[in-house]
Amino acid sequence: MEALGNEVARxxxxxxxxxxxxxxxxxxxxxxxxDENDHPPKFxxxxxxxxxxxSSPIGTVAVHVQAHDPDNGQNxxxxxxxxxxxxxxxxxxxYGYFTINRVSGExxxxxxxxxxxxxxxxxxVRATDQAEYSRSDxxxxxxxTTIDEQWQPxxxx
Numbered sequence: 195m196e197a198l199g200n201e202v203a204r205x206x207x208x209x210x211x212x213x214x215x216x217x218x219x220x221x222x223x224x225x226x227x228x229d230e231n232d233h234p235p236k237f238x239x240x241x242x243x244x245x246x247x248x249s250s251p252i253g254t255v256a257v258h259v260q261a262h263d264p265d266n267g268q269n270x271x272x273x274x275x276x277x278x279x280x281x282x283x284x285x286x287x288x289y290g291y292f293t294i295n296r297v298s299g300e301x302x303x304x305x306x307x308x309x310x311x312x313x314x315x316x317x318x319v320r321a322t323d324q325a326e327y328s329r330s331d332x333x334x335x336x337x338x339t340t341i342d343e344q345w346q347p348x349x350x351x
């Protein structure tokens with residue numbers, strides 16, 4: 195026998211029969227399963243790696259992370275947050291250059307990025323369901339800044 199889970203079906207009807215000799219009677223028992231938070235959110239990728247131009251304007255979306263939770267109701271509603279991070283710059287060790295949209299999972303810039311050639315941010319993003327006893331998953335996001343070519347090449351004589 196298989197365990198019931200409301201990810202497959204939520205409502206069940208069971209017909210109960212009672213017989214006594216030639217006489218019988220029937221009743222229908224309706225069962226509605228409540229969701230249990232039996233699944234944690236799961237990121238579609240465990241690692242994201244992107245490049246973004248250092249000259250990108252504030253508000254530029256660098257990456258869109260996404261997680262899935264098959265639970266129903268609040269147990270399956272996911273919110274995103276930056277749990278930790280470092281920014282590998284010559285003058286800074288602050289990951290406050292990026293923010294995440296709690297609902298969509300879009301990671302975007304909130305400060306002007308560094309023009310240093312090897313600037314890189316490593317963020318840990320957490321997806322948490324909204325159950326009373328929440329469950330979560332994390333992924334890593336590596337964002338490298340690249341320098342765009344701002345000047346046309348000039349040939350020397």
